[in-house]
Amino acid sequence: MSKFSINNLECVRQNNILFQGLNITIKDHGLLQINGANGSGKSSLLQICSGLIEPTAGEILWNDKNTKKYRYEFQSNILYLGHTNAIKSSLTVEENMKVMHAMAGTKSKIDYSIILEKIGIPNTNEILTCNISAGQKRRVGLTRLFISKSKLWFLDEPFNALDEQGKKIIEKIIIKHCKNGGIVFFTTHQEMEINNYPLQNIHLGNNNA
């Protein structure tokens, strides 16, 4: 059983208090949606949780161990996907996936074609990523969800640039991951159709509004 908790977290950006005294504890199978208006600190919260940026106050614990102290132990359990796709436009789709695979550190062999088929862009292995559309690029970036074996996912606007069909695929993989004991944090501005799974919500208000 893994546990991820945030204690008394505070984030101040340019003298604006984005959030203060934030406490969250989430265990296996947890699915948490972070809501809030633009600029309310959703992305900052995900970046702080993943350890990309430092909170102004508070601590983040993974299995009761401070994630800053046990950085690499924590980092081998997470997958963070930001607004950007983190794919290289001069590499082919498959070359990009090979890099993702190596960085994910999973030893198992992976059939890239099957993953591409699952995510709805079959037979694109040899195409340079600069030659595909924004939605397709997003899908290539999201193949990390299939490649990674990490338990804890932080997804910042995963549905951006995706069409309905793409959105459904990603929703399905998120729920499947949670059912298998994973934990997912995500933000979105789109309507989610998750009816058959308990979804937790937190709302970040704009304190300065």
Place this chain on the structure above:
Amino acid sequence: MLEYINIFYVIFKRDLTLTFREKTDFINSLAFFIIIVLLFPLTFGSKSELLNTIIPGIIWISALLATCLSLETIFRSDFEDGSIEQLVLNRYPLILLVSAKILAHWITFGIPIIVISLTLGVILSLSNEIMMALFITLILGTPILSLLGSVMAVLTMGLHGSMLLSILILPLSMPVLIFSTIAIQNASLGLPIVAETYFLAGILILAITLAPIAAASALRIRLS
């Protein structure tokens, strides 16, 4: 252990592939280097005595300037497309991944500079002793430039223009320039260059040990 070697190789190979596919930056800095070196024989005439004294120094200064140009690109695309977040939030030590990037930079920049310098040396009919000293100083000096420069490249990332990068790198690489040019002067007078070589090697070892650590911490600071 094998895992670490594998990830190092993957990042290294990725950067090499990227450099060779996005040729412009790579070719620009090398072309810049060649043009600067060739400007001097054009303006000072082609007396071999004069060229033997000034060209090695010119090659070194041009290499420094070209380094500034090429280093600007080492982390740029990673910052733009978000790959940097994936590198930082990885199960593998950031120092290792940064080292792979620096090595890839040296292979695609340092080695061509050495090869071109020696070719230019032949074209400009430098003496054998000078060529030898030039080769030794470049092979020890260019990795130092890549290592030092990568730290500065991270620090100046996103602060528009490469001017600041040059202003930071040039003063810091002065020791390298001084030891190299002294070595070349000594060589041209038929004196031994052992002391300078040791000094350069010492600086190189120091840079190999410390620069990746500094670059990795600078990266974390830049992101937050």
